[in-house]
Amino acid sequence: MLAGLLAVGLAVASAVPVFAQERPATFADLAEQVSPSVVNITTSTVVAGRTGPQGVVPEGSPFEDFFNDFGGGDQPRRSSALGSGFVISADGFIVTNNHVIEGADEIEIEFFPGEGQPAELLPAELIGTDPNTDIALLKVEYETPLQFVEFGDSDGVGARVGDWVMAMGNPLGQGFSVSAGIVSARNRSLQGTYDDYIQTDAAINRGNSGGPLFNMDGDVIGVNTAILSPNGGSIGIGFAMSSAVVTNVVDQLEEFGETRRGWLGVRIQDVTVDMVDAIEGLAEARGAMVTDVPPGPAEDAGLEAGDIILVFDGVEIEDTRELVQIVGNSPVGKDVPVEILRAGDMIDVTVTLGRRETAEAAAFPEDGAEAEPETTNMLGMTLSELTPEMAEAMGITGDAGLVIVEVEEGSEAAEKGLVSGDLITEAGQQKIATIADFEARVEEAQDGGRKSLLLLVRRDGAPRFVALGLE
Structure with missing residues (x-):
């Protein structure tokens, strides 16, 4: 009997279809196709000069001029930084990361060498930036149309987990460079509100920021933005902001010079x-x-x-x-x-x-709030009705409710993160102003057979809902 079951199990397992994608024999044709549209970006910024070590070169010392001549004085100096980008239109619009050009006084664009390509560095105008998605839009002027690439569908075929991708840019200032890998994960969020990153194991290093992540059709499905690394170098965990986000941002920057969400x-x-x-x-x-x-x-x-x-x-x-x-x-x-x-x-x-x-x-202005203790114990909390004096002390206007004075250690309320000073304004999705209101909501929930009661809690003006058990 056991042998028969095992045979059936193997038969079922072998029936699962497996789809394999052929590994590309070379990325050379794709690299040749898109490279004229990828650019290196050099920025420069004037920064304050550095003063010499205190007490080492005293003011009026005969060595003071010598020290200043060799860069130790307080004269302003120019600092440079490198990044990547890509051309998205024949008339010279270029996409890069905001952090590549942020604070720059001058932005210069270097094109991939080749026939018909600008041989000289071109100055770029900053059209607009969006720090929320770390995207910036630049513009260069040139006498002939520039070669450009188009955005692809970062939610479609060619951007699935496991699909081949290729990154291009200027890693560590080494010039135009290509790396390849696969889509490792999708819909990654780092810290931003609008994050929608594609994770890839294609090598991305400092200087790659702002460069394109291509699918195998030569469309840009992401803008290389960040890496996860303990040492600052690529360990195969790179992130590119998805084209689904970037295209909307770029359209707004081109039309308005800013985002309008x-x-x-x-x-x-x-x-x-x-x-x-x-x-x-x-x-x-x-x-x-x-x-x-x-x-x-x-x-x-x-x-x-x-x-x-x-x-x-x-x-x-x-x-x-x-x-x-x-x-x-x-x-x-x-x-x-x-x-x-x-x-x-x-x-x-x-x-x-x-x-x-x-x-x-x-x-949503920021408010401050602090509570003063009262007594009455319910659901693992010491509660107090909100008096006018307490409301004034807490900076509360227009809100009625119960103030949490103390939370019992080890109670569910403590586990849910409720603390002294929180203000409960609703219970069971009904407004409350008194302890009697609260007790009535508890009783209604119990009579209705509910196992928990939903509370609307405000802390420093910010509200959130918390469910506390009634058993």
């Missing part, structure tokens, strides 16, 4: 697994939960704290990162249909997007 006007947080039972009508941990709605597009559309955004502009939302990226890539002023879950009901609203760059700071 869509803005929804809400604070949001991920829906965690332990919240699902406490949220009526939600079957799985997905979507973006609204924690705060200041004056702006979302408030005008009727969104409220506690709403869960499940669909935005026809796209099902998995988490806050996805929502932020989709909103940011949407045009300012666009009317967007949004599907939200509120108190167990699905509601359709339409939001007219604002502009993030001009609205966000005004909508």
Whole structure:
């Protein structure tokens, strides 16, 4: 019997199809095709001079002039840096990283040597930058059309995990250089809000920054931006910002000289697994939960704290990162249909997007908050009703709720990160102002057979939802 089962298992296993992609015999043809569009970038910046060691060359010393003549004085000096880029249009638009040209006084472009290519260094004009995605757009003038490359689909065939890719640039200032590898991973996030990196094992080093990552069709699917390395050199973990992000940024920089991202006007947080039972009508941990709605597009559309955004502009939302990226890539002023879950009901609203760059700071000013202790113990917390004196001391205006004075060590509230000074403004997705309100919400949840209670907690003006168990 065991032998028969084993035979069946082997038969099933052998039936799984395996698709193999032929390894390219050479990258030479591809390199020859795209190299005229790849450029080296040299920047220079005037920096303050360095003063000699204190006490070593005293002022008025006969050695003072000698020291200054050999670069130890306080005269300004010029510092240079190197990077890479690529031409995206015949009239001379060039894409690179913002950190390659940031703070530069002069930017010069060197082209790949060849017939019809500019032989001299060309000065470049800075059109615009986007520090959020580390992308910059330059422009050079030349009497004849320049050879250029086009962006490819970083979400399609040729950019899948395991597909071959080729990087070009100016690593460590050594001049034009080619390296090849595969797509190691996709949708990587480093630190930025709009991160969507392609990870590759193609060698990327300092100086490669701003250079292109090509698919095997010669289309740019990423801009080489960063490496993960303990020693500053390539260890096979490189990151290229995906063309899906870059193309939108470049279009805006070319048209406006700056980015103009869509803005929804809400604070949001991920829906965690332990919240699902406490949220009526939600079957799985997905979507973006609204924690705060200041004056702006979302408030005008009727969104409220506690709403869960499940669909935005026809796209099902998995988490806050996805929502932020989709909103940011949407045009300012666009009317967007949004599907939200509120108190167990699905509601359709339409939001007219604002502009993030001009609205966000005004909508979400930073507040400070500190609490003063009171007594009353519930769910592992010592709670106090918010008095006018406490509100003034905490800098709270317009909010009512319960202040957490103390959290019991080892309690679930402590495990969930609640601390003294937090302000609970909602329980069970209903506003609370008194301990009686809180007790009523607990009782309602228990009578409804729920195992946890959803709390809206504010800390230093920033709200988030936390689910605490009732058992």
